[in-house]
Amino acid sequence: MALIEASAGLTWNLVDDVRELFQYGFMVNALRAGTVVAVMAAVIGWFMVIRRQSFAGHTMAVVGFPGAAGATLIGVSALYGYFAFCVLAALMISTVPHSRGRAFSQENAVTGTVQTFLLALGFLFVSLYRGNLNGINSLLFGNFLGITDTQVLTLLLVAVGALGILVAISRPLLFASVDPDVAAARGVPVRMVSLLFLVLLGLAAAEASQITGALLVFALLVMPAATAQRLTPRPVLGGAIAVVLALAVTWIGLGIAYYSPYPIGFWVTTLAFGAYLGAGVVTRRNPWSRRTLGTAT
Amino acid sequence: MSSRASWRPWHAPRGTEVEPRPTEDVLRLADAAVKVGGRTLWSGVDLSVGAGEFVAVLGPNGVGKSTLVKVILGLLPPSAGTVTVFDDRPGQHNDRIGYLPQRRSFEPSLRIRGIDIVRLGISGDRFGIPLPVSRRARRRRRAEEERISEVIDLVDAATLVDRPIGELSGGEQQRILIAQALVRRPALLLLDEPLDSLDLPNQSSVAALVSTICRQEEVSVVMVAHDVNPILSYLDRVVYIAEGGVAAGTPREVITSETLSRLYRTPIEVLTTTDGRLVVVGHPEAPAHHADRHGGATHGAH
Numbered sequence: 001m002a003l004i005e006a007s008a009g010l011t012w013n014l015v016d017d018v019r020e021l022f023q024y025g026f027m028v029n030a031l032r033a034g035t036v037v038a039v040m041a042a043v044i045g046w047f048m049v050i051r052r053q054s055f056a057g058h059t060m061a062v063v064g065f066p067g068a069a070g071a072t073l074i075g076v077s078a079l080y081g082y083f084a085f086c087v088l089a090a091l092m093i094s095t096v097p098h099s100r101g102r103a104f105s106q107e108n109a110v111t112g113t114v115q116t117f118l119l120a121l122g123f124l125f126v127s128l129y130r131g132n133l134n135g136i137n138s139l140l141f142g143n144f145l146g147i148t149d150t151q152v153l154t155l156l157l158v159a160v161g162a163l164g165i166l167v168a169i170s171r172p173l174l175f176a177s178v179d180p181d182v183a184a185a186r187g188v189p190v191r192m193v194s195l196l197f198l199v200l201l202g203l204a205a206a207e208a209s210q211i212t213g214a215l216l217v218f219a220l221l222v223m224p225a226a227t228a229q230r231l232t233p234r235p236v237l238g239g240a241i242a243v244v245l246a247l248a249v250t251w252i253g254l255g256i257a258y259y260s261p262y263p264i265g266f267w268v269t270t271l272a273f274g275a276y277l278g279a280g281v282v283t284r285r286n287p288w289s290r291r292t293l294g295t296a297t
Numbered sequence: 298m299s300s301r302a303s304w305r306p307w308h309a310p311r312g313t314e315v316e317p318r319p320t321e322d323v324l325r326l327a328d329a330a331v332k333v334g335g336r337t338l339w340s341g342v343d344l345s346v347g348a349g350e351f352v353a354v355l356g357p358n359g360v361g362k363s364t365l366v367k368v369i370l371g372l373l374p375p376s377a378g379t380v381t382v383f384d385d386r387p388g389q390h391n392d393r394i395g396y397l398p399q400r401r402s403f404e405p406s407l408r409i410r411g412i413d414i415v416r417l418g419i420s421g422d423r424f425g426i427p428l429p430v431s432r433r434a435r436r437r438r439r440a441e442e443e444r445i446s447e448v449i450d451l452v453d454a455a456t457l458v459d460r461p462i463g464e465l466s467g468g469e470q471q472r473i474l475i476a477q478a479l480v481r482r483p484a485l486l487l488l489d490e491p492l493d494s495l496d497l498p499n500q501s502s503v504a505a506l507v508s509t510i511c512r513q514e515e516v517s518v519v520m521v522a523h524d525v526n527p528i529l530s531y532l533d534r535v536v537y538i539a540e541g542g543v544a545a546g547t548p549r550e551v552i553t554s555e556t557l558s559r560l561y562r563t564p565i566e567v568l569t570t571t572d573g574r575l576v577v578v579g580h581p582e583a584p585a586h587h588a589d590r591h592g593g594a595t596h597g598a599h
């Protein structure tokens with residue numbers, strides 16, 4: 001990438017290297033956007049993993065791709081394309097009959113079919129757009145160059161709004177996720193809460209696409225949350241761990257991507273994957289794991 | 298104590314207030330019938346459940362036992378007769394009902410602790426930010442935490458609640474769910490097949506637990522079951538729903554060879570053991586499962 005020439009290159013002085021990251025406006029904006037996106041994706045991802053809606057999350061991200069490509073084609077920011085299509089996908093998924101929150105599963109061949117078609121549509125849009133040929137790569141696998149102040153602000157406002165709503169519905173949402181029948185009998189509006197969550201998930205997928213690209217959103221949406229759930233079954237602690245992990249992989253990923261010729265999506269995903277594997281090793285010695293407790297009781 | 302009651306009625310410890318209606322029936326069905334998809338599932342059900350009574354709804358699968366639970370919850374209207382719950386229409390006081398739906402087992406990979414499941418019973422329907430900021434909110438939180446550990450002790454699950462629910466056995470999960478249903482001090486507990494898919498020792502321990510709760514917490518229990526034997530010795534009242542009709546009353550009145558044979562339209566024997574307990578033999582539902590197991594065991598023995 002062109003960055004290599006622009007930067008002074010990696011030295012052995014870590015402080016200087018990190019300081020250099022903050023000297024360029026595009027890098028500062030990338031770190032700001034990455035921070036916002038990481039927090040939002042980790043928290044919403046935690047609920048997504050609990051609700052077994054990873055497939056829905058993935059669908060929304062893939063649907064975001066033609067949205068972003070189409071937005072680029074008509075000359076607006078890809079971010080708005082992601083938002084529009086992801087939320088639209090969320091609303092469509094919520095109309096799938098018998099959805100009841102979690103029935104939206106891998107078996108749904110219709111979704112797979114539509115997903116593939118939309119992916120192809122995005123490909124068409126990108127080739128119709130004869131400008132930047134690098135476009136398809138950054139839409140699919142992420143790009144942190146050229147994030148504007150306006151985009152950072154948009155990401156922040158959407159994230160604050162979405163997380164505000166999520167916190168407000170967190171307990172009914174958790175109830176409806178683990179135990180929909182009892183929650184409904186208790187008067188929790190299960191359908192409404194589930195629909196709301198799908199929209200929030202769409203927003204999170206759209207925001208994550210901005211950093212990781214449409215195909216690698218799981219790096220921020222699933223991996224930190226799944227790692228956190230491996231480490232602890234406590235909801236609040238789990239959410240916090242997911243946020244810390246997502247921030248860590250985003251920041252470190254951005255730092256490495258700046259100094260290396262390889263794309264950001266690869267680094268973030270690799271770091272998140274490493275954390276997930278690491279959590280697997282750690283939990284084997286975890287005093288709260290089943291085996292240890294099983295011998296005690 | 299009374300100040301607590303003013304802001305959250307279900308916190309009021311039972312018995313501190315004067316009971317104005319000592320003989321009030323928690324639940325009353327008079328000549329009730331229900332239709333699902335135009336077909337009458339059952340009709341002519343007369344039943345009254347008093348405070349602190351343990352009642353079983355029995356009968357083969359598919360006759361509408363769970364439907365009766367739905368009628369009590371107000372999710373389905375009766376097609377004839379009257380149903381009153383706490384002297385009101387069904388569905389009006391569901392906050393005073395603890396409900397356990399049928400056959401719920403959590404996915405083994407679900408990483409939520411038992412205590413979180415129990416806590417959802419208290420705060421799972423509350424919107425808003427779960428931070429106790431005011432003194433009143435902190436006091437309420439403390440009272441809730443006390444109640445949570447109380448019900449956990451009651452179901453003897455103190456050693457289980459810090460483990461992910463998916464890792465627990467069926468019987469252990471059932472105990473957590475009973476604690477969740479109890480945490481708001483319901484006056485009525487609706488348990489739909491809680492013994493289903495449990496092995497025999499777990500069936501009797503859960504049955505004994507429900508009976509203890511019934512006495513100790515003075516909560517009325519309506520339990521749906523298809524095998525009467527594990528719970529028979531604890532029951533105050535039974536309702537049988539079968540193809541041959543409906544019968545309700547005390548176990549001694551209803552559980553007789555004649556009545557059951559008529560209801561099930563197949564010969565059923567009711568035996569009395571030496572210690573005076575009743576045992577139902579030739580149950581048309583139970584053998585279907587047991588026969589397989591026995592068959593397998595015999596093959597293994599030969």
